Amino acid sequence: MDAATEAFVTHRNLLFTVAYEMLGSAADAEDILQEVWLRWAGVDLDEVRDRRAFLVRITTRQALSRLRTLRRRKESYVGPWLPEPLLTAPDVAEDIALADSVSMAMLLVMETLGPTERAVFVLREVFDLDYDEIAAAVDKTPAAVRQIAHRARAHVAARRPRGAVSPAEAQDALAAFQRAVETGDLQGLLDMIAPDVVLLTDGGGAVRAALEPVTGAGRVVDVLSRISAAASLRPARVNGHPALIVRLGGRIDTVLAMRLDEGLITGLYAVRNPEKLSFVERETTVSRHVRGPSEAE
Known part of the structure; x- marks a missing residue:
């Protein structure tokens, strides 16, 4: 070389x-x-x-x-425009500063x-x-x-975000969220979602998605309850934090990331634009993870 x-x-x-x-x-x-x-x-x-x-x-x-x-x-x-989701290796979450800086919430702030x-x-x-x-x-x-x-x-x-959340707390919150969505436990969802939660859905005009932010726990839970029973929900580490990859017919339909503040979900970010999902689709296919910069040095 x-x-x-x-x-x-x-x-x-x-x-x-x-x-x-x-x-x-x-x-x-x-x-x-x-x-x-x-x-x-x-x-x-x-x-x-x-x-x-x-x-x-x-x-x-x-x-x-x-x-x-x-x-x-x-x-x-x-x-709504959302950042393109990025699969990250587990060690990125251990670097709190890096995990915070690549999170969906922080990237939107940087916008x-x-x-x-x-x-x-x-x-x-x-x-x-x-x-x-x-x-x-x-x-x-x-x-x-x-x-x-x-x-x-x-x-x-x-x-x-107002209150720091540890990687373990974030992982537990995601697992509880996934169970509630899969079982249709609407009360469970309401219990873990902040009253003023905001859901952003990015379809880019290519697929069905809300054209405006969905606000309020009731409205957000109503949207979540419509996730197809045929969908497969799998946890993944996206942008340094736990997230769900939703597949339909074997292909990625949505990458769903969340923002936690003081133990409650205050933000949900659903990327559905097929162009923005192609990178994650490729990464999951070849099982390759993008590493943090500390590994490059």
């Missing part, structure tokens, strides 16, 4: 995670890595002092450019940040890059990056 390939392979998982957290799309993150490789393959390595920082810089700039394009596309998106704010937040808060490295990646001064990081941190802190 030549030096350029070795460096890219060594840091690939880190670069993928940076791109995914900025874009909320595994398919787009893979495209970014292709572009990064093409640029990296033409670099004179003798001129590169820190290969990891250089690769992160290329990835960030490519992702920023793609993010601005995606934002324009989302303006015409049919119904409310501007492109540069999002890049700075991801690089600083998730990967703990120093301000000089981030400044080089986003073409800002270190002083400006510090201000952006402070604003982004405050913005996210005001919107993140």
Whole structure:
């Protein structure tokens, strides 16, 4: 393996995670890595002092450019937009900061940040890059990056889940939720769902889905009660947290993730858009898991 390939392979998982957290799309993150490789393959390595920082810089700039394009596309998106679900290995849940940052709830919070704010937040808060490295990646001064990081941190802190939930508690909640859905235990569902729960369903205009958020425990339970008896519900680790993969006719119909606050389900995220499910379908078929960046280093 030549030096350029070795460096890219060594840091690939880190670069993928940076791109995914900025874009909320595994398919787009893979495209970014292709572009990064093409640029990296033409670099004179003798001129590169820190290969990891250089690769992160290329990835960030490519992702920023793609993010601005995606934002324009989302303006015409049919119904609620949700991040593309990503299968994650069990060790990602053990890294609380990483699991939190790739969760559906957190990725939706990051959608409310501007492109540069999002890049700075991801690089600083998730990967703990120093301000000089981030400044080089986003073409800002270190002083400006510090201000952006402070604003982004405050913005996210005001919107993140209110009560921390351990991986074991999340797993138990998912198991109870799955039993209640499969047995039609409506009272059981009501007991574990917050009164102001919000269900978002992303069909992208390709399949049936609610075009507006479904709010309130009664309405959400009514929707959940319509899940086909022929559906197969299987637990999985998606975006660093327990989730359900719903299959019909052998194919993935829905990936259902949840948000827990102080022991109650306050958010449910149902991704049904077939385009967004293709990556998970492929991953489950080949039984391959995306790893956290700590494994790449």
